[in-house]
Amino acid sequence: MSDVLGNPAIPPDASDSLAVLEKQRSTAETFGIPLAVLLEVTHRCPLQCPYCSNPVELDRAGKELTTEEWKKVLTELAEIGVLQVHFSGGEPTARKDLVELIKHASDAGLYTNLITSAVLLTRDRLSELADAGLCHVQVSFQGTEDIAADRVAGYRGAHHKKIEVAKWTRELDLPLTVNAVMHRQNLHQLADIIQMAIDLDADRLEVANVQYYGWALKNRAALMPTVAQLDETTRIVEEARERLKGTLAIDYVVPDYYALRPKKCMGGWGRQFFNISPAGKVLPCHAAESITGLDFESVRSNHSIAWIWQNSDAFNRYRGTGWMKEPCKTCEFREIDFGGCRCQAFALTGDAANTDPACALSPLHETIFKQAEREAEGETNRFLYRNFAGGTLEPDPGESGKHGA
Numbered sequence: 001m002s003d004v005l006g007n008p009a010i011p012p013d014a015s016d017s018l019a020v021l022e023k024q025r026s027t028a029e030t031f032g033i034p035l036a037v038l039l040e041v042t043h044r045c046p047l048q049c050p051y052c053s054n055p056v057e058l059d060r061a062g063k064e065l066t067t068e069e070w071k072k073v074l075t076e077l078a079e080i081g082v083l084q085v086h087f088s089g090g091e092p093t094a095r096k097d098l099v100e101l102i103k104h105a106s107d108a109g110l111y112t113n114l115i116t117s118a119v120l121l122t123r124d125r126l127s128e129l130a131d132a133g134l135c136h137v138q139v140s141f142q143g144t145e146d147i148a149a150d151r152v153a154g155y156r157g158a159h160h161k162k163i164e165v166a167k168w169t170r171e172l173d174l175p176l177t178v179n180a181v182m183h184r185q186n187l188h189q190l191a192d193i194i195q196m197a198i199d200l201d202a203d204r205l206e207v208a209n210v211q212y213y214g215w216a217l218k219n220r221a222a223l224m225p226t227v228a229q230l231d232e233t234t235r236i237v238e239e240a241r242e243r244l245k246g247t248l249a250i251d252y253v254v255p256d257y258y259a260l261r262p263k264k265c266m267g268g269w270g271r272q273f274f275n276i277s278p279a280g281k282v283l284p285c286h287a288a289e290s291i292t293g294l295d296f297e298s299v300r301s302n303h304s305i306a307w308i309w310q311n312s313d314a315f316n317r318y319r320g321t322g323w324m325k326e327p328c329k330t331c332e333f334r335e336i337d338f339g340g341c342r343c344q345a346f347a348l349t350g351d352a353a354n355t356d357p358a359c360a361l362s363p364l365h366e367t368i369f370k371q372a373e374r375e376a377e378g379e380t381n382r383f384l385y386r387n388f389a390g391g392t393l394e395p396d397p398g399e400s401g402k403h404g405a
C-alpha cells in the first residue's frame, strides 16, 4: 500500500478525495484504501462475553444506520475499491435487514463474510443469506464444553446452537472459520478446540488470545493467563500447525502483555484498516472510541468515506511516525510496529501518543508485566458480563448456580 499522506498526487486540501481519484483515474491501491473493511452493523447481541471488543459505551438500536444508509455505505465502499466486507457487531444477525444488506453487498461485487455468535440463526435464515450471496461464515466459540462455554457467553444453550450452525454452514457449502477467543479460564481446552474445528470441517481456526481494552480490560483479572499457560498454548498451536498442514489453517494472536515488543496494531494506525460503527462512525480500529479527545467523522457527514480515510484528524493523528514521543521516536522498530496499540497506550497511560506499555522499552512495561502475573494467579474468576446496562457481575457461585441471558 502506498503512503496516503506522502502521495504528492493528492492535494492535502482536497475537498473530496474520491472525486480527485476519479479525475486522476487512480486506483484504490495507490490511494491506499483498505481492501477489507469491518462493518459493525449493530452492538445488539444476546451474548454477554466478558472480553467483547465492543466499546463499554455501546451504541443503542436507535442510533444505528438505517438499511438505506448501510446500502449507501456498501455501494460507496465498492466504488472506492474495497473488495471484502466483514459483517460483524454485536451480533449482525440481530438486524432484520441482514439478508437485504448481504444481497446489496454481493450485487455491488463485494466478498461478504459473516462474523456471528450464531445463536439467533435458523437453518432457513442461513440458507437465505447464502442465496443472497454470502461468501463465508465465521462462528465464534467460547470453548468446547456446554456448561463452561455457556458460562463465558452468559447465555444458556449457546454452545449447542453454535455447533448446529457450524454444521449447517458446511451443509450449505459455505466456507467456515472457527473463531476461539482464549483466556485463563478456557486455555486448557485448546487441544479440544482444534479437534472441534477439524470435526466441524472448518477451513480455518483463529486462536485469538484476549486483547485487553474495552470490556476485556474491565475483566482482565478474571481472564489473564499465566506465562506457563501461554508457553503451552504456543507449543500446542505450533504442533497443530505442522500436523494439520493442508487440512486446517490456524491463525494465532498472542497476548502482548508478556511480549517484549508490541504488536503492529491494525497494521499501523490508518494504514491498512478501518471499521464503521453501528452509528456510522469511521474508525481506525474497533476500540478507537475508547480514546477520548478524538473526533471521529461519520458516514452521515457531508464527507465521503475516502475523504474521511485520507483527511480526517482522527486518522491523521497517529499515522506514520511523526506523532511519536521517545522512546519510539528514535527507535529502530518505529516503522515496523508503529509504537504498538494506541488504545492500549491510552488505557494504561492516559495518553495515546505514549509508547504502548506492552513494549519492553516503555517505562511502564515492568509494572504491567508484574500486574499481569499477579492477576494470572487467579484471585478472582468472576466475570463482569457485557451489556447495555454497563455490565453485570456474575453471581457468586456460592450464592447461585444460575447464569445466562
Ligand code: SF4
Residues within 6 Å of the ligand: 045, 046, 047, 048, 049, 051, 052, 053, 054, 089, 090, 091, 117, 140, 386
Ligand atoms: S464478543 Fe460476545 S458479546 Fe461481544 S459481540 Fe461477540 S458474541 Fe456478542
Ligand code: SF4
Residues within 6 Å of the ligand: 261, 262, 327, 328, 329, 331, 332, 333, 334, 335, 337, 338, 339, 340, 355, 356, 359, 360, 361, 362
Ligand atoms: S519503543 Fe516504540 S517503536 Fe520501539 S519497539 Fe517499543 S513500541 Fe516499538
